[in-house]
Amino acid sequence: MTNKLDDVFVHPGHLIRRAHQIHMSLFEDEFAVYDISPVQYVILRTVEALDEVDLSTAAGIAAVDKPSCTRFVSRLVERGLVSMSSDKADQRRKLLRLTSKGRNLLPALNACSDNLEERMMERLSPDRRRRLIDLLVEFASLNNDLSRAPHKTPPAVRQNTHALDDVQG
Amino acid sequence: MTNKLDDVFVHPGHLIRRAHQIHMSLFEDEFAVYDISPVQYVILRTVEALDEVDLSTAAGIAAVDKPSCTRFVSRLVERGLVSMSSDKADQRRKLLRLTSKGRNLLPALNACSDNLEERMMERLSPDRRRRLIDLLVEFASLNNDLSRAPHKTPPAVRQNTHALDDVQG
DNA sequence: CTCCAATATTTAGTATGCTAAATATAATTG
DNA sequence: CAATTATATTTAGCATACTAAATATTGGAG
Numbered sequence: 001m002t003n004k005l006d007d008v009f010v011h012p013g014h015l016i017r018r019a020h021q022i023h024m025s026l027f028e029d030e031f032a033v034y035d036i037s038p039v040q041y042v043i044l045r046t047v048e049a050l051d052e053v054d055l056s057t058a059a060g061i062a063a064v065d066k067p068s069c070t071r072f073v074s075r076l077v078e079r080g081l082v083s084m085s086s087d088k089a090d091q092r093r094k095l096l097r098l099t100s101k102g103r104n105l106l107p108a109l110n111a112c113s114d115n116l117e118e119r120m121m122e123r124l125s126p127d128r129r130r131r132l133i134d135l136l137v138e139f140a141s142l143n144n145d146l147s148r149a150p151h152k153t154p155p156a157v158r159q160n161t162h163a164l165d166d167v168q169g
Numbered sequence: 170m171t172n173k174l175d176d177v178f179v180h181p182g183h184l185i186r187r188a189h190q191i192h193m194s195l196f197e198d199e200f201a202v203y204d205i206s207p208v209q210y211v212i213l214r215t216v217e218a219l220d221e222v223d224l225s226t227a228a229g230i231a232a233v234d235k236p237s238c239t240r241f242v243s244r245l246v247e248r249g250l251v252s253m254s255s256d257k258a259d260q261r262r263k264l265l266r267l268t269s270k271g272r273n274l275l276p277a278l279n280a281c282s283d284n285l286e287e288r289m290m291e292r293l294s295p296d297r298r299r300r301l302i303d304l305l306v307e308f309a310s311l312n313n314d315l316s317r318a319p320h321k322t323p324p325a326v327r328q329n330t331h332a333l334d335d336v337q338g
Numbered sequence: 339c340t341c342c343a344a345t346a347t348t349t350a351g352t353a354t355g356c357t358a359a360a361t362a363t364a365a366t367t368g
Numbered sequence: 369c370a371a372t373t374a375t376a377t378t379t380a381g382c383a384t385a386c387t388a389a390a391t392a393t394t395g396g397a398g
Contacts, residue, residue, distance in 0.1 A: 003218065004214075004217070004218040005214060005215065005218045005230070007282075008210075008211055008214050008282075009306075009320075010302055010306060011282060011285075011286055012192070012286060012289050012290060012301065012302060012305065013192045013195075013196055013207060013282075013285060013286070013289065014207070014211065015302065015305035015306060015308075015309050016185065016188045016189050016192045016305065017189065017192065017207060017208075017232075018232055018309040018313075018316065018320065019185045019188075019189075019305060019308055019309055020185050020186065020188075020189040021232070021316040021317060021318060021355085021356095022308075022309070022312045022313075022315050022316045023181070023182045023185045023186065024317075024355085024356090024384095025315055025316055025317045025356095026182075026315055027182055037383080037384080038182060038183070038186060039384085039385090041177075042177055042183065045173075045174060045177050046174065048173070049172065049173040049174045054346080054347095055346075055347065056345090056346065056347080061174070063186075063187055063190070064385080064386095065385065065386055065387085066346085066347070066348090067347085067348070067349080067350095067385085067386075067387085068384070068385055068386075070347065070348060070349095071348095071383095071384090071385095072384095090345090090346085090393075090394070091346095091392080091393055091394085092345065092346040092347070092392065092393045092394070093345090093346060093347085093393095094346080094347070113176075113177075113180060113182075116180075116182060117180055117181060117182070119315075120181050120182065120312070121181060123311040123312060124304075124307065124308065124311065128304060128307065131300060131304060132181065132304040132305075132308065133179055133181060133184065135293075135297060135300060135301040135304060136181065136184035136185065136188060136301075137178075137179060137184060138293065138297065139184075139188055139191075139293065139301065140184050140187040140188055140191070142292040142293065143191045143289070143292060144187075144191075146191050146194055146195055146288075147187065147190040147191045147194055148190060148193075148194045148385085148386065148387090149190060149385080149386080151187065190385085190386095193354095193385085193386090194386095206353080206354080208354085208355090223376080223377095224376075224377065225375090225376065225377080233355075233356095234355065234356055234357085235376085235377070235378090236355085236356075236357085236377085236378070236379080236380095237354070237355055237356075239377065239378060239379095240353095240354090240355095240378095241354095259363075259364070259375090259376085260362080260363055260364080260376095261362065261363045261364070261375065261376040261377070262363095262375095262376060262377085263376080263377070317355085317356065317357090318355080318356080
């Protein structure tokens with residue numbers, strides 16, 4: 001009951017391409033109201049987490065090439081979600097920060113992100129969801145160096161989740 | 170030891186995007202000599218499998234939108250790998266066939282595809298490779314309808330693998 | 339201080355992957 | 369058979385994701 005195309009259909013590359021199409025479609029649908037793209041969202045979250053970042057570092061964390069990062073950031077700046085200013089100590093570097101508008105928007109975007117994850121995974125059993133995430137984490141991590149825009153761990157991501165003196169907000 | 174970005178980094182959408190980058194990079198590298206893109210390869214294999222297909226059907230099998238399929242096919246026709254002719258019974262339909270040049274190229278491309286799969290999976294244990302493929306097959310299959318260019322099973326894919334009266338060519 | 343190399347960003351250019359609209363042909367309805 | 373509707377393909381246009389080259393600034397070597 002196999003056919004001549006089966007080896008194509010079960011090729012990891014082909015499957016990842018199809019998974020990517022599904023993700024893009026659901027993402028666009030879920031974030032449509034806010035007109036935010038996947039990479040824009042990662043950049044916003046990166047800027048939020050680091051409080052202040054230069055473009056190259058943000059690109060590395062978000063795993064995008066720098067020219068694309070520049071364009072996405074420009075759009076975010078146009079929309080008033082991010083501010084960009086030259087580093088006084090080094091005029092080449094452009095430092096990014098969230099504006100209050102950007103900061104206020106994030107909770108809604110995080111809700112979209114949660115909905116998106118739910119919609120992406122709802123047709124898999126809980127056990128399989130976990131397995132798929134685990135395997136994708138391993139795949140992306142083990143092969144990170146093979147990507148054209150590899151993820152780069154920031155020099156020091158603030159460990160806000162267990163901030164010692166941050167008892168209540 | 171977690172940080173504020175962990176929920177982004179383990180989001181299935183983000184992971185699939187990174188997996189896609191890795192695939193694209195390796196594919197381009199592996200097929201560089203032949204200058205063939207992932208979708209071009211699937212289209213070539215589709216035309217080979219069906220012997221003769223119209224553009225829309227090919228697009229559905231390859232899981233690409235029709236305008237993109239048109240463009241990819243045009244390129245394949247320019248390069249003399251595929252022939253395109255109007256269906257005499259319905260002048261709207263364009264029928265695709267492999268040229269002998271295209272047919273002769275396929276074994277080399279299939280070797281690239283095998284190498285690509287090996288390179289994509291070599292850093293995972295055999296057990297995890299299987300699991301990942303299984304889960305991606307399930308994911309793509311269960312969510313196929315959510316894609317903007319869903320896969321469509323062809324009306325009748327020739328079952329050449331057990332051709333009854335096709336003993337030798 | 340000047341020239342040269344290195345770094346950060348931006349610009350230009352290309353291919354992909356989609357939507358929406360235009361075109362061409364076929365099928366249907368009255 | 370004329371008019372309408374439906375189907376197949378193509379064109380136009382837009383956002384993404386890269387590479388390579390251009391620009392601006394900094395940091396050193398002599």
